[in-house]
Amino acid sequence: MAGKLRPVGSRVPRLTSQPVVLPWEGVYTAEYCGSGTDALALAVGLAMLDRPDVTRPEVIIPAYGCPDLVTAILCQGARPVLVDLKPDTPFMDLHCLVSAITEQTVAVVGVGLLGIPERLESLAGICRKRNLRLIEDSAQCFPPRSVEQVLADFVVLSFGRGKPINLMGGGALLCREPLTSRQRRFLDQVPDRAIHTGFAWQVKRLVFNLLMTRPAYALLEKLPFLGLGKTRFHPHDHATRLTFPLALLHGGLREFDERPLIHSEYEQALSSLEKRGWVLLSTERFSAIGVQPDRPRLRFGVLAPDAGRRKEALKALNDAGIGANGLYEVTLPEIKGMSVLGRSGEYSVAADFASRLVTLPSHEDVTSVDVQRIASILVLFGPR
Numbered sequence: 001m002a003g004k005l006r007p008v009g010s011r012v013p014r015l016t017s018q019p020v021v022l023p024w025e026g027v028y029t030a031e032y033c034g035s036g037t038d039a040l041a042l043a044v045g046l047a048m049l050d051r052p053d054v055t056r057p058e059v060i061i062p063a064y065g066c067p068d069l070v071t072a073i074l075c076q077g078a079r080p081v082l083v084d085l086k087p088d089t090p091f092m093d094l095h096c097l098v099s100a101i102t103e104q105t106v107a108v109v110g111v112g113l114l115g116i117p118e119r120l121e122s123l124a125g126i127c128r129k130r131n132l133r134l135i136e137d138s139a140q141c142f143p144p145r146s147v148e149q150v151l152a153d154f155v156v157l158s159f160g161r162g163k164p165i166n167l168m169g170g171g172a173l174l175c176r177e178p179l180t181s182r183q184r185r186f187l188d189q190v191p192d193r194a195i196h197t198g199f200a201w202q203v204k205r206l207v208f209n210l211l212m213t214r215p216a217y218a219l220l221e222k223l224p225f226l227g228l229g230k231t232r233f234h235p236h237d238h239a240t241r242l243t244f245p246l247a248l249l250h251g252g253l254r255e256f257d258e259r260p261l262i263h264s265e266y267e268q269a270l271s272s273l274e275k276r277g278w279v280l281l282s283t284e285r286f287s288a289i290g291v292q293p294d295r296p297r298l299r300f301g302v303l304a305p306d307a308g309r310r311k312e313a314l315k316a317l318n319d320a321g322i323g324a325n326g327l328y329e330v331t332l333p334e335i336k337g338m339s340v341l342g343r344s345g346e347y348s349v350a351a352d353f354a355s356r357l358v359t360l361p362s363h364e365d366v367t368s369v370d371v372q373r374i375a376s377i378l379v380l381f382g383p384r
């Protein structure tokens, strides 16, 4: 087919008048926010209010991840503390995590990368013993792990483009009640804005969805000023709350449930790569360490044998019209503008993961033919 398969992102849903049970109903209360970053910033703010004894609050995050993690923490005046990863996984190394905890730590953020939730049981155990709040950043995972088993104090969702449910922006903060009256007041003073889904919104939705098609995406990518897919650090001063019609969220949930699960096809088609020095971020690998990632993936992740092979494989895939990419490409301190993080600390495992990750499209427009083509390209890049 002509054009290019977009790397990530699902179409913006239709509004629906049929109500849907929200997966967090009865477990968490939702506060809708301007973005996932805003939801995370508010979660950090709430965690700080739980620890008034702490004067210079610190929040623990993985050393490889979305730069918005840093933005959200700084926005509340807290300090991000980075933790290296466990080899060949997107998870934090638990020994490094425990050693990073100080008297000033108020929260740990368990980030689900590409749709694979963090090991929240282990993180919750560590947090409980030390009076730390556990925040599940589920911006890339849906449904969040904590709705199956209530593990996190706060859960962050994003409805931005390139996230599991694309409402063209917005996010949600799920809170485990009860909140204290100070926490309630903190949330109530956050400015609120409304999204109206009138005619202009409907037109925007159609245009957005049109731009996701293969011919349109191929054109968009040729416009460098759009900077599609570039990782940037944006400072942020304050969070907002959002009011939008629930019919929109209901539409998103409904369409999400109807999507095919392409990751099982990837697991089969790419299984021979494991003998050729590649690592699949597969269901089997993660169930071995107690994670249940058998849920839709935002992207399907594979680790190349080395950085050089990653670069060659990405070029070959993109030349063949497949929007594969290396996601953030580098660790958080190496992202432009991140000098706030300083250079203290070595995150060699995260750096290795960052240099080898290839993410493959896993949205509703990926076909079995695409998966077979991707597999036939990747097998060409074995060990040297």
Ligand SMILES: *Cc1c(COP(=O)(O)O)cnc(C)c1O
Residues within 6 Å of the ligand: 035, 036, 037, 038, 040, 066, 068, 069, 111, 112, 137, 139, 140, 158, 159, 160, 170, 171
């Ligand atoms: C995208 C993302 C965010 C921020 O969400 P926005 O809605 O884009 O602000 C936070 N955390 C992770 C892990 C993300 O992928």
